Amino acid sequence: MKRVELLLKDAHYIEYINNNNEEESANKYCQHGLQHHIDVARIAYILVLEHNDLNYFVKEGGLSGKLAAKECIYAAGLLHDIGKWNEYRTGADHAAFGARLARDILPRVFYNPNEIELICRAVYEHRNISRDMSFLGERVHRADNLSRVCSQCEDRANCPKRSNKEFSVTAFEY
Template sequence: MDRVNKIISHELYKSYLGKIAKWEEYRSFCKHDLIHFLDVCRISWILVLEENLSLNKEVVYGAGLLHDIGRWAEYESGADHAVESALMCSEILEDCGYDAEEIDMIKDAIAAHRLKDEKKCPLGSVLSRADNLSRMCYDCGEIGECKKFQNGEKPYLLY
C-alpha cells in the first residue's frame, strides 16, 4: 500500500481536498473528504473480494481516493466532477508510481463511476456502488431533504 500512502500525502492531492473542503464548509449534506474517500476504497475492496474480481488492491484504492477530487471544479464551473477527476488524477498517479496501464484503468473507472456500466468498466461499477454504499444515510439529519430519498425510500446498511 506504499503507493496509496503516497497519494494521501501528495501535495496536489491535499490541495484538491482543501479546495473541496472550502466549497463544502457549510454543506449540510454528505461531504467529499478523506473519510468518504477511504470508505469508498474499503467498500470497493470488499466488493472486489466478494465478487472475485481480478483487480489490484492499490489500483482499487487509488481509484477510490481520487474518484471525486474534481468536485471543487464542479462547484466552481459546473463541470462534471467525474470527468474532471479523471483528468486531474494522472499527475498524482504518475508521481506515486502507478504505471500507464494502471493510470488508464483508474482514469476510465473514475470517469465511469457515475454511469454504472458494469460490463464496460468493472472498476467503475465497483466505485459507483461503493460510493453510494459508503454514505451513512441511516444517521443523517438531512435525509428528508436528500435527493436520494425523495420517494420515501429508507436507508439500508450493507457495509
C-alpha cells in the same frame, strides 16, 4: 501499499482535498473530504474481496498481481471525488474533471500507464451506472453509494441522489 501512501502525501492531492473541504464548509451532509475517499476505497476493496474477484481483476486489468490490484482499487476510491470542488465553482462534471486531475497525479506516485487508464476510467465512470462500465468503475460507483448512511440523514427527503443510491447492508449482495 507504498504507492497509496505516496498518493495521500502528494501535494496536489492534498490541495484538492482541501479545496473540497473549503467548498463544503457550510454543508452539513455528504462531505467529499479525505474520510469519504478512504471509506469508498475500503468499501470498493471489500466488494471485490467478498465476491472473490481479486484474481479476476488482476487478469482482466492486465495487472502484475494482487498488490497492484489492491493499490489500483484504493487509488480509484481515493481519487473518485477529487474534482468535486471544481463542480461547485464552475458546474463542470466532477467525475470527468477528477479523471483529468488523477491522470496528472498518478504518474508521480509510480502507477504505470495501464494502471492509470484503469483508475482514471473508474473515476470518470463512478457517477452513473451503465452496462458499459468497467469492473473497477462499477465497484467504485457501488462503494460511493454504500459509503453514506443515508437512512440516518436528516435531509434524505431532499437528497437529489436518493433515487440512485443503495441504502441497506443487503445491497452488498449482488
